[in-house]
Amino acid sequence: MEELFTISVYTENNPGLLNRIATIFLKRHINIESLNVSRSEIENVHRFTIVARMKELAVKKLVGQIEKQIEVIKAYYHTDDEIIFHETALYKMASSLLFEQREIQNVIKNSSANIVTVDPEFFVIEKTGRRKDTEELYDQLEPYGIMQFVRSGRISVSKTEMNISSLLDKLK
Amino acid sequence: MRSLLREGADLAYGYPGGAIMPIYDELYKYQDKLQHVLTRHEQGAIHAAQGFARVSGKVGVCLATSGPGATNLITGIADAQIDSTPLVCITGQVASHLLGTDAFQETDVISISAPVTKWNIQVTRSEDIPAAIAKAFYIAKSGRPGPVLIDITKDAQLGDLDYSYDKCTSVRSYKPVPETNIEQVKAAAELINSAKKPFIVFGQGVILGEAEAEFKAFIEKAGIPSAWTVLGLSALPTEHYLNVGMVGMHGHYGPNKLTNECDVLIAVGMRFDDRVTGSLNTYAKQAKVVHFEIDPAEVDKNVKADVAVLGDSKDTLGKILPFINENKHDAWHNEFKKHWETEVEAVIDPQLNPTKEGLTMGEVINQVNKETHGDAIIVSDVGQHQMFTVRYADFTKTRSNVTSGGLGTMGFALPAAIGAKMGAPEREVVAYIGDGGYQMTCQELGTILQTGVAVKIVVLNNEYLGMVRQWQQLFFDKRYASTTMVNPDFIKLAEAYDIQAQKVSKREDLAGAVKEMIASDKSYFLEVMIEKEDNVFPMVPTGACVSEVRLS
Numbered sequence: 146m147e148e149l150f151t152i153s154v155y156t157e158n159n160p161g162l163l164n165r166i167a168t169i170f171l172k173r174h175i176n177i178e179s180l181n182v183s184r185s186e187i188e189n190v191h192r193f194t195i196v197a198r199m200k201e202l203a204v205k206k207l208v209g210q211i212e213k214q215i216e217v218i219k220a221y222y223h224t225d226d227e228i229i230f231h232e233t234a235l236y237k238m239a240s241s242l243l244f245e246q247r248e249i250q251n252v253i254k255n256s257s258a259n260i261v262t263v264d265p266e267f268f269v270i271e272k273t274g275r276r277k278d279t280e281e282l283y284d285q286l287e288p289y290g291i292m293q294f295v296r297s298g299r300i301s302v303s304k305t306e307m308n309i310s311s312l313l314d315k316l317k
Numbered sequence: 318m319r320s321l322l323r324e325g326a327d328l329a330y331g332y333p334g335g336a337i338m339p340i341y342d343e344l345y346k347y348q349d350k351l352q353h354v355l356t357r358h359e360q361g362a363i364h365a366a367q368g369f370a371r372v373s374g375k376v377g378v379c380l381a382t383s384g385p386g387a388t389n390l391i392t393g394i395a396d397a398q399i400d401s402t403p404l405v406c407i408t409g410q411v412a413s414h415l416l417g418t419d420a421f422q423e424t425d426v427i428s429i430s431a432p433v434t435k436w437n438i439q440v441t442r443s444e445d446i447p448a449a450i451a452k453a454f455y456i457a458k459s460g461r462p463g464p465v466l467i468d469i470t471k472d473a474q475l476g477d478l479d480y481s482y483d484k485c486t487s488v489r490s491y492k493p494v495p496e497t498n499i500e501q502v503k504a505a506a507e508l509i510n511s512a513k514k515p516f517i518v519f520g521q522g523v524i525l526g527e528a529e530a531e532f533k534a535f536i537e538k539a540g541i542p543s544a545w546t547v548l549g550l551s552a553l554p555t556e557h558y559l560n561v562g563m564v565g566m567h568g569h570y571g572p573n574k575l576t577n578e579c580d581v582l583i584a585v586g587m588r589f590d591d592r593v594t595g596s597l598n599t600y601a602k603q604a605k606v607v608h609f610e611i612d613p614a615e616v617d618k619n620v621k622a623d624v625a626v627l628g629d630s631k632d633t634l635g636k637i638l639p640f641i642n643e644n645k646h647d648a649w650h651n652e653f654k655k656h657w658e659t660e661v662e663a664v665i666d667p668q669l670n671p672t673k674e675g676l677t678m679g680e681v682i683n684q685v686n687k688e689t690h691g692d693a694i695i696v697s698d699v700g701q702h703q704m705f706t707v708r709y710a711d712f713t714k715t716r717s718n719v720t721s722g723g724l725g726t727m728g729f730a731l732p733a734a735i736g737a738k739m740g741a742p743e744r745e746v747v748a749y750i751g752d753g754g755y756q757m758t759c760q761e762l763g764t765i766l767q768t769g770v771a772v773k774i775v776v777l778n779n780e781y782l783g784m785v786r787q788w789q790q791l792f793f794d795k796r797y798a799s800t801t802m803v804n805p806d807f808i809k810l811a812e813a814y815d816i817q818a819q820k821v822s823k824r825e826d827l828a829g830a831v832k833e834m835i836a837s838d839k840s841y842f843l844e845v846m847i848e849k850e851d852n853v854f855p856m857v858p859t860g861a862c863v864s865e866v867r868l869s
Contacts, residue, residue: 206618209614209618210614218490
């Protein structure tokens with residue numbers, strides 16, 4: 146059965162690595178649902194967070210191929226109940242709505258979203274949460290006309306330890 | 318240049334061009350220390366580097382310019398990646414200020430080569446060159462070997478630097494050899510000792526790990542029949558009493574049949590390629606599987622291992638020996654013998670002692686065996702003749718079988734034979750090539766002419782792309798679409814390059830021609846006209862079960 150997996154990859158900082166990792170998915174015809182790259186808790190170590198849907202046997206092999214890359218320190222895969230995860234969405238709306246459609250203020254308040262900026266022309270709502278939370282807000286705002294919408298890739302931390310520091314000590 | 322010399326490289330293959338001219342200018346200054354072999358095409362250069370690496374165990378080095386020079390290397394890089402051959406490829410690149418401008422002969426070779434290299438890097442500053450070369454050699458050679466590519470911009474080639482060179486001995490994020498768990502070694506030994514019908518399939522991991530002696534000691538003590546994959550060939554002498562032949566699509570009858578009867582299957586340094594296993598759903602399902610492997614990603618990739626022994630084959634095979642009980646398995650051996658006799662009667666004897674008029678590939682190879690006594694390095698191209706070669710050529714020494722296994726690159730053999738001869742100049746090198754593959758890289762006759770390298774070229778000419786034709790005959794109702802070849806006069810072609818040449822069409826001329834070829838201390842070209850519609854058997858059709866191996 147196919148499931149959603151979150152793959153966390155700890156890597157050296159190398160510009161070619163994104164390409165190499167993406168190719169591993171492409172070669173197997175697996176669609177990347179979201180991808181995020183950031184620094185990690187360790188200096189000079191980067192962290193890829195990749196979400197994709199496949200069977201567990203497939204993700205096991207995929208992680209093996211990712212770990213084979215020279216500049217990958219370690220890769221893990223987790224199911225949703227093994228991690229704490231979030232996505233962030235931004236919604237750009239017309240400022241006039243705040244005055245003409247006052248109930249929109251309640252929508253924002255009830256969804257515990259934040260208004261990050263207000264401009265004479267537009268304002269921007271930011272909502273962090275799970276996919277269904279940002280989707281729900283989208284559905285509520287849609288009737289008012291969303292000028293722009295964007296959602297980030299998933300970021301996540303695992304409930305269990307990933308032990309990268311001790312791994313790096315051993316490798317040294 | 319000094320960096321290359323520090324890595325022990327004294328030979329490089331390549332082809333110059335605009336963006337790599339500064340490096341070639343340095344080569345000119347160092348030509349007494351580092352020999353550069355000018356091939357006739359970059360693909361020739363990389364296959365030569367592969368041939369060199371495969372027989373010598375050293376890292377093969379090749380050079381090419383940017384753009385088309387670099388892209389012409391890609392086939393060889395992909396070949397080296399899938400066959401785990403250590404290479405360092407150095408490509409020139411346009412000057413760094415021109416990167417991304419679609420400059421003349423600019424290609425994004427880093428992106429193009431990423432999926433087929435073990436590692437690659439672009440260097441844009443002179444001071445980074447020595448460290449990149451050091452890292453490249455270390456990565457290419459260590460662990461499971463593979464090709465690496467260094468792309469150096471022209472300005473970086475021209476810059477001055479305070480030169481210092483430190484050999485690379487580790488990379489933080491890279492663990493070439495996984496740790497061996499001694500408990501797994503013991504568990505493997507227990508399974509092997511308890512087996513009634515154990516069967517070993519060994520691959521190139523035995524050769525790459527330089528574990529031939531340890532492997533032999535292990536199988537002799539345990540008394541286990543051992544079969545090889547195409548790339549494992551020559552790790553164990555042909556005549557060894559435990560050598561039962563080849564597994565896979567055109568492997569021997571017994572090893573394929575009995576894969577599905579053994580109780581413990583022991584895989585050593587092999588990766589269960591689809592050409593070895595046929596249908597995975599019916600592959601050795603009755604057996605417990607023990608997998609000796611250096612690359613953790615290969616374990617459970619195609620065939621689930623009951624016990625996986627990770628590590629370097631020399632080390633793991635050495636470690637398991639004390640835990641192995643002495644055994645003979647005579648009854649089990651007899652089953653292999655019975656199947657062997659069936660195959661001799663149905664396939665091998667008609668191939669080696671044909672009663673029909675036309676010559677067979679097998680009898681040509683057998684004739685060469687008689688002259689070389691199995692001591693030669695045998696290079697083969699891709700197709701029917703390749704399968705005949707690995708089935709019928711004799712081997713007494715390791716690192717003697719050079720062929721394109723995983724990628725199946727036609728055109729590989731001629732340049733690879735040039736590299737092989739340079740990697741082992743004291744040995745005889747015989748290249749078997751089909752009439753199709755020969756014409757893919759026969760421009761490298763020019764390299765033979767210029768260097769004087771003495772390779773023996775045997776073109777087995779059936780005027781067809783034989784392997785494809787065989788499939789068309791068996792699976793496409795003999796519709797021979799684009800497989801008939803109208804060939805040039807190969808003798809004139811060889812003579813144009815000042816290579817002594819002979820053509821054989823009749824059986825009675827074969828022995829004398831082969832004798833003359835092997836006796837020659839120069840390069841020699843022998844064309845043998847082969848029975849046109851001969852097929853390679855046994856055969857496991859694609860997707861079939863290995864035990865359904867066909868004899869005709």
